[in-house]
Amino acid sequence: MAKFVKVSFQKDGMNKELSKFFKGLLANGAVDAVLTPMAQARKGVRLSLVTSPDHTAQVDPFAPVAAVSGAKIASSLTARPSGRKIAMVLRPCEIRAVVELSKLNQVNLEDTLLIGMDCFGRYENTDFAKFQEQGGTSESFLENAQAGKTATADCDITGACKICEFPAADNVDMKLCAIGAENGAVYIEAVTEKGEQALEKSGAKGGGAPAGRDEAVKKLVAARTEARDKKFAEFRETINSFEVLADKLAPCVNCYNCRVACPVCYCKECVFVTDTFRHNGEQFMMWADQGGMLKLPNDTLFFHLTRMTHMSLYCVGCGQCTSACPNGVDPMPMFRACADKTQARFNYQAGRSLSDELPLAGFKADELVEVTGQVK
Amino acid sequence: MSEFEPQIVAFFCNWCTFTAADLAGTSRLSYPPNLKIVRVMCTGMVDPKFVIKAFLNGADGVLIGGCWPGDCHYINGNLKARRRVANLTEVLKQYGIGEDRFWLRWIAASEGTMLKEVAINMTEKLKQLGPSPLRNMGQMAI
Ligand code: SF4
Ligand code: SF4
Ligand code: FES
Numbered sequence: 001m002a003k004f005v006k007v008s009f010q011k012d013g014m015n016k017e018l019s020k021f022f023k024g025l026l027a028n029g030a031v032d033a034v035l036t037p038m039a040q041a042r043k044g045v046r047l048s049l050v051t052s053p054d055h056t057a058q059v060d061p062f063a064p065v066a067a068v069s070g071a072k073i074a075s076s077l078t079a080r081p082s083g084r085k086i087a088m089v090l091r092p093c094e095i096r097a098v099v100e101l102s103k104l105n106q107v108n109l110e111d112t113l114l115i116g117m118d119c120f121g122r123y124e125n126t127d128f129a130k131f132q133e134q135g136g137t138s139e140s141f142l143e144n145a146q147a148g149k150t151a152t153a154d155c156d157i158t159g160a161c162k163i164c165e166f167p168a169a170d171n172v173d174m175k176l177c178a179i180g181a182e183n184g185a186v187y188i189e190a191v192t193e194k195g196e197q198a199l200e201k202s203g204a205k206g207g208g209a210p211a212g213r214d215e216a217v218k219k220l221v222a223a224r225t226e227a228r229d230k231k232f233a234e235f236r237e238t239i240n241s242f243e244v245l246a247d248k249l250a251p252c253v254n255c256y257n258c259r260v261a262c263p264v265c266y267c268k269e270c271v272f273v274t275d276t277f278r279h280n281g282e283q284f285m286m287w288a289d290q291g292g293m294l295k296l297p298n299d300t301l302f303f304h305l306t307r308m309t310h311m312s313l314y315c316v317g318c319g320q321c322t323s324a325c326p327n328g329v330d331p332m333p334m335f336r337a338c339a340d341k342t343q344a345r346f347n348y349q350a351g352r353s354l355s356d357e358l359p360l361a362g363f364k365a366d367e368l369v370e371v372t373g374q375v376k
Numbered sequence: 377m378s379e380f381e382p383q384i385v386a387f388f389c390n391w392c393t394f395t396a397a398d399l400a401g402t403s404r405l406s407y408p409p410n411l412k413i414v415r416v417m418c419t420g421m422v423d424p425k426f427v428i429k430a431f432l433n434g435a436d437g438v439l440i441g442g443c444w445p446g447d448c449h450y451i452n453g454n455l456k457a458r459r460r461v462a463n464l465t466e467v468l469k470q471y472g473i474g475e476d477r478f479w480l481r482w483i484a485a486s487e488g489t490m491l492k493e494v495a496i497n498m499t500e501k502l503k504q505l506g507p508s509p510l511r512n513m514g515q516m517a518i
Pocket of ligand 2: 251255256329
């Protein structure tokens with residue numbers, strides 16, 4: 001049975017009330033550290049690692065921004081573990097990437113307490129700054145988003161968020177629930193036994209379950225799924241040849257920011273920055289000779305197709321690639337549309353489960369017979 | 377105008393399919409010269425990048441040939457290859473290079489005749505399909 005604690009707050013008091021929960025977690029030894037979005041001393045909201053109960057005042061877990069994927073931070077913190085217990089407050093897409101990274105041995109979940117926050121979407125980094133300048137807060141964002149309104153005067157949540165059908169996290173120990181909650185309240189839910197123990201230890205108490213939550217989540221998922229399918233159809237209708245793909249990639253400058261930002265681009269060293277791709281002058285001349293000319297930097301299509309082959313099976317659709325691109329390429333729909341195909345081929349869904357085997361890690365003699373069409 | 381001659385890059389595993397190609401040669405079985413054979417130790421070492429690069433550099437088809445399941449000399453390289461091929465096929469298919477241009481076939485060392493048939497069939501198929509969409513893009517694809 002899931003256990004809920006209601007966190008009620010006065011206007012502009014949400015983070016203050018929530019900070020008590022985190023303070024309790026730390027002060028009562030439920031965990032040794034908390035990784036959570038926090039308002040920074042001067043500007044912006046960033047994931048921060050808090051080890052002292054005296055420093056929880058600035059928590060802001062529902063801030064609609066994710067400057068970098070928290071899954072990458074989770075990897076830095078746990079891949080070579082500290083041995084200290086850490087609670088990590090992450091968005092659903094970050095949790096799903098954490099699931100993939102854990103199967104790739106790049107996140108270690110042993111000493112972690114995963115807390116998934118309900119997510120209505122995030123603004124781009126620069127848009128979030130504007131949003132804050134215009135007086136926007138996590139509270140105002142939640143209130144508007146509940147009513148279906150995420151757009152402000154000059155920005156809206158990212159394209160990835162608009163088609164994300166995972167607004168609530170799975171595979172977590174606890175959840176911070178906002179979807180379907182009445183104004184003036186959010187809920188803390190303990191999902192696993194580990195979560196229940198932590199909730200107990202935190203000292204947070206009281207309240208019932210959020211009555212409208214299940215229904216509201218269902219509604220949001222349905223709307224997002226519909227938007228996603230529309231986006232896929234639109235993408236496949238227009239970008240269905242290598243020529244058009246090359247057009248889409250025409251602004252790309254091979255800076256590889258998209259793969260640096262991608263939480264599931266898992267190679268420790270990307271092959272595109274190794275000696276394999278450090279060609280000598282003669283090689284470039286040879287390529288130029290073949291057709292009389294060569295676009296530089298070259299290997300643009302090659303890079304993106306290779307990346308699709310490497311990680312689309314694990315793509316969680318977070319949109320960090322698009323956020324990171326300095327040239328407006330918008331790789332997210334390209335990768336999500338591809339992921340939809342590759343994941344379906346292996347009946348796999350990135351982030352769904354810790355026990356589903358990675359599609360390229362296992363293999364059987366009697367599968368995929370249709371690939372060769374040959375039977376002995 | 378002369379008939380379109382497709383270029384096929386063929387990655388053959390040393391132990392089975394390359395040996396079959398050898399056998400076809402010594403048995404004087406003739407097969408189309410469209411195959412440009414690259415000998416690899418096992419289908420399991422055919423990095424998807426090799427296939428993508430072959431297409432980007434103008435191949436009309438890519439054929440990977442290896443040992444039958446159970447016969448791979450590295451136990452299961454061919455099974456890994458099959459998953460990678462399925463995955464890469466899904467990627468390339470979205471943009472117009474599908475199963476008809478990208479083949480994986482099991483051809484044992486003794487199956488020189490099958491090698492000949494596969495070579496003929498693939499060449500025929502590609503003649504029907506015409507040049508690969510990437511070949512038409514020429515240097516833009518590189
Ligand atoms: S490819 Fe883009 S959308 Fe997919 S996981 Fe990576 S950064 Fe996120
Ligand atoms: S798509 Fe954008 S971020 Fe990725 S390599 Fe190209 S220019 Fe850089
Ligand atoms: S050795 Fe022939 S496929 Fe592995």
